[in-house]
Amino acid sequence: MKEPFKPNILIIDDEASICESLQGILEDEGYNVATACSGEAGVRHVASEPIDVVFLDILMPGGFDGIETLRRIKQISPDIEVIMITGHGTFELALEAGSMGALDFLGKPLSLDIVLAKVEEAAQKIERRRAQLTQENSEFERPIIGTSRPMQEILAKIRQIAPTNGRVLITGESGTGKELIAYAVHNLSPRQKAAFVKVNCAAIPTDLIESELFGHERGAFTGASSRRIGKFEQADGGTIFLDEIADMSPSTQAKVLRALEEHEFERVGGGQTIRVDVRVISATNKDLEAEIQGDKFREDLYYRLNVVPLHLPPLRERVTDLPSLIDHFLTRFCRENQKSKMLVHEKALAVLKGYSWPGNIRELRNMIERLVILCPHDTIRVDNLPIELNHRDNLAQISTERPLREAKSEFEYRFIQNCLETNGWNITETARQLGIERTNLHRKMRQYDIKR
Ligand SMILES: Nc1ncnc2c1ncn2[C@@H]1O[C@H](COP(=O)(O)OP(=O)(O)OP(=O)(O)O)[C@@H](O)[C@H]1O
Ligand SMILES: [Mg+2]
Incomplete structure (x- = not known):
């Protein structure tokens, strides 16, 4: 019920x-x-x-x-x-x-x-x-969860830049919320009533992307049986969100650059110049500066797009957001599945906090949805969590390009932190489990600056 x-x-x-x-x-x-x-x-x-x-x-x-x-x-x-x-x-x-x-x-x-x-x-x-x-089903009206310092800074920046026409370049690993943030910028701007048009540059075949962005006239190429209005035109008065921009071909990059510089373009196969009023927000999970070095991305386009940079840190660098994100997804998926609100046991939360979340918030969201559907009781416990989470301190997560001494320290630091969290920061219990003296544990906590 x-x-x-x-x-x-x-x-x-x-x-x-x-x-x-x-x-x-x-x-x-x-x-x-x-x-x-x-x-x-x-x-x-x-x-x-x-x-x-x-x-x-x-x-x-x-x-x-x-x-x-x-x-x-x-x-x-x-x-x-x-x-x-x-x-x-x-x-x-x-x-x-x-x-x-x-x-x-x-x-x-x-x-x-x-x-x-x-x-x-x-x-x-x-x-x-x-x-x-x-x-x-409008995911975008959903709140952006995050009270960690980096998220608060991002939210403050969004409020500051949203009313302007400044171009925004959002970077961050996959699943960190780039699209959610892009929409928030649009939704808080005076353009909110006009369209937010998304283009996934990686998903569109290279030979079709120009027609996708700028439209085409009838007969412009084989298969162009009627005129098509491109995304830039659809977004007139609103915002265009160019996602995965690192995947644009050189010729598309050149055309996008011109559209940004001159606010005008032509439909493919058409002579008429079209002017639009569009705010551009772009996103990528690639390192664009490295792409420029490798001659894969135009530097001039990069500077055009990157007027206001917004970098979304990976979830593992803002673990203080985890409890509220988990609560948010639990509320949502319990409601959607007509289940009463579930809870996460303290020890399970400690394991979730220690995991590295390579798929970031999307991975967390999917995991919580799965747990809501599959977990037989209303408290999620450590043994309900996927097995890979319980092996989180494996060596694969410790970067290999460094001396053994440093790698050992990192392992020791993470291991102690994890034991402390699992034991609710009880020093006596943690020292017993680790087989060391309490004074020795205190010394190591000071050495690694481990605090509750
Ligand atoms: N701070 C947040 N609060 C609530 N939900 C979030 C937050 N960040 C991301 N999400 C949710 O996580 C999922 C992934 O976010 P989004 O699609 O915006 O990520 P992305 O960075 O664009 O990923 P990709 O690079 O894979 O395209 C979405 O369901 C989104 O609603
Ligand atoms: Mg995305």
């Missing part, structure tokens, strides 16, 4: 007693509840944690008042349902909050029944919206 959706709740109020009593009431009903004692703290919390419903005091001293806090929360995520808490003489403010998208307002003193009814109403509203999204 499908469990009812339990939203994550945040209470923002400068009065500690309100926070405490409201938290108590909601936790007794099984909700996950956090509190913040100021608007600023609340906004920070919303920016870093998956919150669905906020109770927000309308009058708070200093910094952000309720209205400013509401505005910022809606900016971070318009889908968060906000219930304002109002006192005497705040009727006008409450009206303003309503016009800014607050769900409702509750007067102090709060009534238990009304509080619970409001949360229920908010939960249903969110569920309806999500069900609709799933139906539309």
Whole structure:
């Protein structure tokens, strides 16, 4: 049976007693509840944690008042349902909050029944919206998960560059989220209502790519039985996403360069010059500078495309994002498979954190989907994980081009870190398992700068 959706709740109020009593009431009903004692703290919390419903005091001293806090929360995520808490003489403010998208307002003193009814109403509203999204199957409207420093920096950069027409070059290993980020740039830009047109340069045969990009006139070549509008034209007013750009042939590179320099091109087999207004975002998982060195990619095109570089680090370099990514995919796939929300056992999480994720977030997503379908209980344990994860410390992952001494140190470092995580950072237990003294373990942790 499908469990009812339990939203994550945040209470923002400068009065500690309100926070405490409201938290108590909601936790007794099984909700996950956090509190913040100021608007600023609340906004920070919303920016870093998956919150669905906020109770927000309308009058708070200093910094952000309720209205400013509401505005910022809606900016971070318009889908968060906000219930304002109002006192005497705040009727006008409450009206303003309503016009800014607050769900409702509750007067102090709060009534238990009304509080619970409001949360229920908010939960249903969110569920309806999500069900609709799933139906539309629009993956792109889904959030970009990531609170790690590199992801926060990328998100900040996206917000900064989205409103401009700056060309963006997104690099990163396969499965790191390049397409998701490209769409986010488009979706946050003034071009959002126009088309986002994707071209996978690697998937289109070389002799067809020019017609794919620029279109062709009837009879331009054998098989061109009618006029075709190319991707650049389809994207007029919007964004074109050139994926896998390192795979373009030299002649296509030359044509793309001209289209970028002059904002114009001709359809294949046509004399008419076509002008378009298109923002270009491109992506590759190859090292373009190396491709330039090897004469495979035009340097002038590289500089045209790479106005704003965005590099997505591999998942293994942002393991702090793993818990929230796992939670995000668990929520999604449990819902899609009509299962109640599953959990990951602490030790299994430690194993997942230690794995190198060569296929990055796509690999994680697929693995979680498989686990949701196949795991017989609602907690995923170490023995449910694919076998290769449990052998993660194999030598294959340690780069071979270095002295044995260094390789040994790396192995020792990873091995100790993994044992500590598996044992919940219990020093005595880890030292026992490793067969060394506790003092020796402490010394090694200092040596390798291993911290919880
Ligand atoms: N930060 C993220 N939060 C949530 N989902 C993500 C995130 N990054 C990637 N994904 C999901 O992981 C999958 C792979 O992402 P995407 O297709 O954008 O990667 P990519 O870098 O374009 O991969 P490739 O190089 O193989 O084309 C998608 O399902 C995407 O929605
Ligand atoms: Mg991609």
